[in-house]
Amino acid sequence: MGAEDGDVKYQTQTVKAVRGMETRTAAKWRAQGWELVSTNTGKISSELTIRRPKPKTPWILYGALVAIVVVLIAVLIIMNALRGDDSTAEPAETPSSTATATATIDATPSETPPSEPTPTNSAAPAFITSENNPEFAALLALTDYCSPDIAAFASAHAGGTVEFNGHIGAMNSHDGASTRYDFLIGAGDFSEISAPGPSFQYRDVNATSDLHWTGAQPDSVGVGSNLHFVATIDHYEESSCLFLLDPVQTSWR
Incomplete structure (x- = not known):
């Protein structure tokens, strides 16, 4: 535009x-x-x-692009000409000599038995937390909720599951619905002074079944509630700087 x-x-x-x-x-x-x-x-x-x-595009840029195209065409012509001299290449090894070499190698017994694969006891963590993922720990401490690091993390871990302590910073009706909400979620405990980390959001969810409560379910939930979240990464919305998540488990803390 x-x-x-x-x-x-x-x-x-x-x-x-x-x-x-x-x-x-x-x-x-x-x-x-x-x-x-x-x-x-x-x-x-x-x-x-x-x-x-709008940035002005200098005409010299177009001239440079034309020159690059001309050079590339010249390189392709030279490469095609060189491929035409393949007749001077050495002949490939005959099938009979190849078969003999293979038979000789197969006939020699191996002095060292093949090693057994070493089992690994390490397994990727089920959830991404600040304890097992330094990148996520740094994300929760950011002071710029529009930082490009958030977009990079969301893209690299799309579909993964994160687990963290957080709070509800805002709660708005979704498109005027009476039981559907957009929850704005922050990292750590609720504070009216600071809100570090990304602006996480649960979009178009209800406050009961969609949050998948574990343990004792509170009578009510709203702005200022300190909760423990387990959620699947959806995507980062650059136009609003919102990091969208899908709830997996929610518990009171």
Whole structure:
């Protein structure tokens, strides 16, 4: 999407932000050279319209690309010409000599018996935790919930299962439903001052069966609840900086 302001051409786009996090989202995009144009605040999320000047493509770049193509064509022509001289190559070994060599090798008894495969007792951990995965431990301590490290981790471990202590930082109705919610989940204990780690989210779930409670199930759950989560990695949503998870087990702590 493009726009013009005088002689400057802009590219614009719209990104989403969780209610209450518009300022942090705008700051993240501003650090990448984007300018906030407008904010459309909704009940659950907000839409931020941002823009930045389009980079000018120098004509010299096109000339360089043409030169590279010409060089590649010349290399291919030379390689095809060299393949035509294969008639001077040495003849391959005759089938009879190959068979004799093979028979001689097979007839020689082996002095060393084949070694038995060494069994391994190590097994990959069932769940990714901060104790067995330093990468995940560093992720839970991040102060930038839009860090590119989060996107890289989500992509590398998609479909895997994570386990961590966390809390519910926000709880909104999903599309106006009365029993379906979007849970914003943070790492560690709930605090009104700081919220380290990614902005995890359970999207479109109810507070009972979908959370798969283990142990004693609380009478109610909401913002500020400190819980233990086991969840499957879905994907990282770069437009909103949300790290989507699917609940596997939830327990009160």
